[in-house]
Amino acid sequence: MTPKSKSPTLQVPGTSGGRLKNPVPDTSRDLVPFTSKDAVPDMSKDRTKAVPGTYPGRAYRGLSLRLATAAALGVCLLVTSGCAPGQEPAAAETTAAPTAGRNGAETAPREERVPVVTVTTVEPYRAVDLASLPADILPLRRAVLAAEVAGRVESVRAEEGRRIGSGAALVAIDTRSLAQALAEAEAVDRQRRAQFDRAQQLLERRSITQSQFLDAVTFRDVAAAQLASARLQLEKSTVAAPWGGTVAKRHVEVGDYVTPGQPVVELLDTRRVKVRAPAPASDVPFLRTGLPVRILVDSLPAEPFEGQVARLAAELDASARTLDVEIEIDNEDGRLKPGMVARVELPRRVIEDALRVPLEALVELDDGTVVYVVEGERAEQRTVRLGPVLDGDLVVVTAGLAAGDRVVVEGQRSISPGQKVLVTGDVSPTLGVEG
Numbered sequence: 404m405t406p407k408s409k410s411p412t413l414q415v416p417g418t419s420g421g422r423l424k425n426p427v428p429d430t431s432r433d434l435v436p437f438t439s440k441d442a443v444p445d446m447s448k449d450r451t452k453a454v455p456g457t458y459p460g461r462a463y464r465g466l467s468l469r470l471a472t473a474a475a476l477g478v479c480l481l482v483t484s485g486c487a488p489g490q491e492p493a494a495a496e497t498t499a500a501p502t503a504g505r506n507g508a509e510t511a512p513r514e515e516r517v518p519v520v521t522v523t524t525v526e527p528y529r530a531v532d533l534a535s536l537p538a539d540i541l542p543l544r545r546a547v548l549a550a551e552v553a554g555r556v557e558s559v560r561a562e563e564g565r566r567i568g569s570g571a572a573l574v575a576i577d578t579r580s581l582a583q584a585l586a587e588a589e590a591v592d593r594q595r596r597a598q599f600d601r602a603q604q605l606l607e608r609r610s611i612t613q614s615q616f617l618d619a620v621t622f623r624d625v626a627a628a629q630l631a632s633a634r635l636q637l638e639k640s641t642v643a644a645p646w647g648g649t650v651a652k653r654h655v656e657v658g659d660y661v662t663p664g665q666p667v668v669e670l671l672d673t674r675r676v677k678v679r680a681p682a683p684a685s686d687v688p689f690l691r692t693g694l695p696v697r698i699l700v701d702s703l704p705a706e707p708f709e710g711q712v713a714r715l716a717a718e719l720d721a722s723a724r725t726l727d728v729e730i731e732i733d734n735e736d737g738r739l740k741p742g743m744v745a746r747v748e749l750p751r752r753v754i755e756d757a758l759r760v761p762l763e764a765l766v767e768l769d770d771g772t773v774v775y776v777v778e779g780e781r782a783e784q785r786t787v788r789l790g791p792v793l794d795g796d797l798v799v800v801t802a803g804l805a806a807g808d809r810v811v812v813e814g815q816r817s818i819s820p821g822q823k824v825l826v827t828g829d830v831s832p833t834l835g836v837e838g
Contacts (some may be wrong), residue, residue, distance in 0.1 A: 458600070514836045520814035522777055523760065527806050529800055530757035532791040533748045534689070538680035538730070540696070540743040543731065544646065544672035545835040550576055550637035550661040559657055561650045561668045572644040574655065574667045581637040588626075588633035594628035595619075648672040671741065676734045678710065680747040681725035689751040690715060695750040696730055700739065708732050708739075712749070719749075754790070758804050764812045775811040775818060777826055782811060784820040 423470055539540070554577025561573040604617035605611040652669040657662060678698055682690060692715060698708040709732075716727040730747065732739070765787075766773050772789060775782045789802030804810070811818070 428815040430560045430618050455661055495567040500652055516815055517823050518818050520811045521810040522826055523812050523830050525757045525758050525808045527756040530754040532751040534686050534751050536746045536747045538678050540675050541677045542741045543673040543675040546670045547666050548642050548668045550667055553662050556655050561653045563650050566649050567644050567654045569647045571644045571750045572641050576640045577639045581640050583638050585633040592626040592630040595610050595623040599623040642815055658819050677728040680728045682728050684724050687726050696747050698745050700745045702743055758800045760810050761812050764810050775815045777809045780823050782818045782822055784826045
C-alpha cells in the first residue's frame, strides 16, 4: 500500500503557525459524504480509459490541487476584508483619502478650489430716473431778409458774424432813383393841394360847379397817395434789421441786381438759444412745461447748463413717433453756437429707497437675470427684477435683493451656486444723480 503524502502547509497572511487567527468555521458537516465509489476512478486499473498523454493517478491529484487552491483563495479574501464570518464589508468614506507621494509618504487631501471675488454692499438711496435725449442747439430767432424793390445794390453794411442792433441798415438798393421819384411825387402833391384850395374859394363865390370842386378833391387825394407810395418805396430800398442779432450770412455784393423776394442777408438772434430734443413716446407722460433740465454740450463737456422746458410740440412726429421738447437758455457771452450737438437730461420720476447694482454684476441665463450674493463663505444665486438704468452703468433692482446684501461684481462668471468663495474687496457703486 502506497503511503499517504502530506499536503504542503499554506502560509496565509494574518495567521500564526499555519493557523488562522479567525479560523474558518467547520462546514464539513454541511457537505454530502461520498464513498470511494464516487471518487475519481482509478485509471491505473483501466488503462484503456486513461487520458492520452497522462499517467495513472495524475487526474485525481490535479483535482485535489484545484480544490485546495480555491479554499485558500476564499480564506485570503476573508482575512484581507477584516470581517468576521457573516458580516458585510464596511462602506467607503466620502472624504478624500490621503495619496502617496513619490517616496511613499502620505500627502494631504486635495482641497476644494476657492474662487476670488469682489463684492459690493447694497444700500438704499434716493434715485432719480433720468431720460437722456439727443438735442440740437438752435438760435432763438432766425430771419432771411430779402429785397422788396428791384434795382442795383448800392451798399452792403452786413458783415458775417457781426452783431447789430434793431433797425440797423444792412443793404441799400437803388435809393437814388427812388429818391427822385419821391421828389416828383412831392411836387405833384403840392400842386394838387394848391388847386384844391383855389377850387374851394371859387366854390364859395359860386364861380365853379360842384362837379368841378369834386374833381379838385380827387386830384388832391390821388397826389397824396402817390407821395405815400414813393416814400414807402424809398424806405423799402434799404434792408434794415427787424431786431438785434448777429449776421449769419450775406447773399449779395455791391453791384448785384436784385429783384423783389431775393434773399440778401440772414440774421440770427443768439443772445438766447433754443435746445430742441425729440422725446420718445414712452417719455411723454413725464414731460411738462417748466420742468428743470440739465444740458450737456459735447463741445463744452466741463460746463453743464441749466434750463427749463419752455414749450412742447402739439403733436408727435408721425414717422419717428417723437415729441419735440424745447428749452431756452441765456447765451449773452456767445459760447453756445447754433448747430452744436448736446444732450438733455430730464427727470422722469424719483424712486425712494432704491437698491442699485453695477450692470457687470448681472448674469443673463435662459430663464432670467441673476446675481450672486455672498452668504457666509459661499455664493448663492438670486433671480432679480430690474428697473431703470442710472448713469449708464448702474441699474435699479426692484425685486430679489435686500439692503445689506453683498453682491459679487467681479468673478461671478467663474462660480456656481453654493460654491465657497474668497472675498478680497468690498467696493461701493458710483453715485448716480440724486435729487
